[in-house]
Structures are given as C-alpha cells and as structure tokens.
Amino acid sequence: HINQSHQVGQPCLSMPPANGNSPMVGIIMGSQSDWETMKLAANTLTTLQIPFEAKIVSAHRTPDRMFEYARAAKSNGLKVIIAGAGGAAHLPGMVAALTSLPVFGVPVQSKALSGVDSLLSIVQMPAGIPVGTVAIGAAGATNAALLAAAVLAPFYPAIDANLEQYRKKQTDAVAETPSDNPA
Numbered sequence: 720h721i722n723q724s725h726q727v728g729q730p731c732l733s734m735p736p737a738n739g740n741s742p743m744v745g746i747i748m749g750s751q752s753d754w755e756t757m758k759l760a761a762n763t764l765t766t767l768q769i770p771f772e773a774k775i776v777s778a779h780r781t782p783d784r785m786f787e788y789a790r791a792a793k794s795n796g797l798k799v800i801i802a803g804a805g806g807a808a809h810l811p812g813m814v815a816a817l818t819s820l821p822v823f824g825v826p827v828q829s830k831a832l833s834g835v836d837s838l839l840s841i842v843q844m845p846a847g848i849p850v851g852t853v854a855i856g857a858a859g860a861t862n863a864a865l866l867a868a869a870v871l872a873p874f875y876p877a878i879d880a881n882l883e884q885y886r887k888k889q890t891d892a893v894a895e896t897p898s899d900n901p902a
C-alpha cells in the first residue's frame with residue numbers, strides 16, 4: 720500500500736518497507752522443464768534478498784491457472800512478474816494482457832530451435848501490452864531478476880543497497896590483466 724495521505728500526482732514520501740515474507744516478485748514458467756533456467760532468476764533474487772514465489776503456470780496446459788494467477792497478482796502484493804517459457808511461448812504476453820504489473824519475459828532455450836522461437840514469440844508484442852524481453856536462457860533469467868530488482872530499488876532502500884553491492888562485487892571481480900590461469 721502507499722501511505723494513506725498520498726495524493727495522485729504528488730510525490731509519495733513514505734513507501735512501505737519490503738516485507739520479508741510476502742513475495743514481491745512472481746516467477747512463473749510454462750513447465751517443470753523450464754525450472755533449470757528459471758532457478759537462475761530465483762537464485763539472483765535470493766542473493767538480493769528479494770522475496771519471491773516460483774510457480775508452474777502454463778498458457779497451454781493450465782490456462783485457468785494462468786488467468787487466476789495473473790488476475791490476482793497485484794492484489795496478492797506482487798510488484799513484478801518474471802515469466803519464462805519456451806517454443807510457442809505465449810505465457811509472458813498472456814499474463815501481461817491480464818495484469819498491468821511489469822512483466823519480464825525469459826525465452827527458454829528450446830530443443831528444436833535453440834530458443835529463437837521462444838524469443839520471437841515473446842519479444843514481438845503489438846503496441847499496447849508490453850513484455851520486457853531478455854536474452855535467451857541463463858543470461859536472460861539472471862537479467863530478468865536484476866531488472867526486477869532495478870524496478871523495486873527506487874522504492875526500497877534495502878533492495879537498492881543490495882543491487883549496488885551486487886554490481887560492485889561484479890566490477891571488483893574483473894582483473895585488470897588477463898591471466899593464463901584465471902582464478
């Protein structure tokens with residue numbers, strides 16, 4: 720919730736603190752087989768101490784579950800949805816159609832077409848219903864979590880601090896000179 724005195728169009732001075740228990744990010748995926756990829760999003764959110772939930776929600780196999788999940792997402796307290804799917808990957812776009820929460824789509828690397836099918840299915844949304852589409856596979860799953868953190872960071876100082884620390888650690892880990900035996 721935004722504080723009671725908040726007026727639309729006015730700056731909101733007191734944002735709610737991140738609640739340690741209730742999920743702020745919903746990670747959903749079309750199949751159990753997507754988890755190997757999508758757990759990289761989960762691991763990144765864990766590192767950043769952002770509470771999340773992870774669910775299997777298929778646009779094709781469990782369409783009713785998808786409708787219920789997307790429709791209830793905002794009232795359940797979620798702030799961002801990360802949706803991963805492979806092949807004819809409808810899940811991110813369908814979920815984005817059902818909620819105005821930001822949706823980041825992760826194209827899972829498919830066997831037949833190496834994820835190019837997933838990428839094109841997710842990225843080519845017509846104007847009006849956006850899906851923030853990331854790279855195919857592991858990099859995309861990690862980056863979707865980092866984008867979720869970046870969306871939340873301006874409103875939650877603890878998340879902002881964790882995200883800055885994550886990036887600093889990454890920068891500090893880059894050696895100035897190449898080595899034949901990198902650590």
Ligand code: RP5
Binds near residue numbers: 748752779804806
């Ligand atoms: C999609 O079909 C899923 O997102 C998954 O990437 C792909 C294959 O699913 P499985 O046949 O492995 O369950 O719905």
